Amino acid sequence: HSEWKPVIGLEVHAQINSKTKIFSSALNKFMAPPNSLVSQFDASMPGTLPVLNKECVRAAVMTAFALNCNFNLRSTFDRKHYFYADMPHGYQITQHWTPIAFDGHFTFPSSNGMESKSLKIERLQLEQDSGKSLHDEIDNVSLIDLNRAGVGLMEIVTAPELHSATDACAFIHELHLMLCTLGTCEGKMSEGQFRVDVNVSLHKPGEVFGTRAEVKNIAGIKHLQQVVDYEIERQADLLTRGLPVDQETRAFDVANGTTYSMRDK
């Protein structure tokens, strides 16, 4: 498959290590009793309003400085509409038009440690985490836990400038280390505090980029390696047979080390 050149871009969701949620005074804590950390705003009660948490803004600014970003001195929030049972507002408050920071770069040691590489950061934006839907606790019933609803996230988006699984992993390793060192994110991957969406496409050298597939919510560096390797194989196989790669959102199957389609995009 060596005639295909891989292009990889990453979107990292890092939970902000703040005492309270990004728009309410409910505590940000893992493993509390279900629905015990839910303010009226988090449950979308009529008449409630978001109040921006200064601690979350401070964390985003510190992180953006570490990523050598530029700042929007006037930064705004936007609503992105979804219908999910674990998002009672019916939308996520995020930053689409003027994120807090943009156009940064981050240097990381290559996997062999012999050279360093620099990757362009397209943007860093603040947004809300969603609640959790629990499908496996009781048969045929879905339970909703809103403790995570409204926890602050920093979304860090890289340019599509990585070309191998090892480089993607080396970058994520260093970014994770940096966030943990700054203390703006605790980085516990097993608790979902640091999650990666990976976009992969293939093209022939000298030609335009191919169609990308996005694999959501990868919670570990070993998994990231597996996902990128698997996607490169899967897409190369399709393209070599003259078949198209669908622009779609996929999920990682941990048990089999493969990815499967969730929805088209």
Ligand code: ADP
């Ligand atoms: P969206 O928000 O719809 O996912 P973005 O423009 O924000 O779209 O891009 C998301 C990610 O996809 C970025 O990390 C970017 O680097 C990456 N990306 C964009 N085009 C490609 C491509 N052709 N191949 C691989 N990654 C890509």
Ligand code: MG
């Ligand atoms: Mg995306």
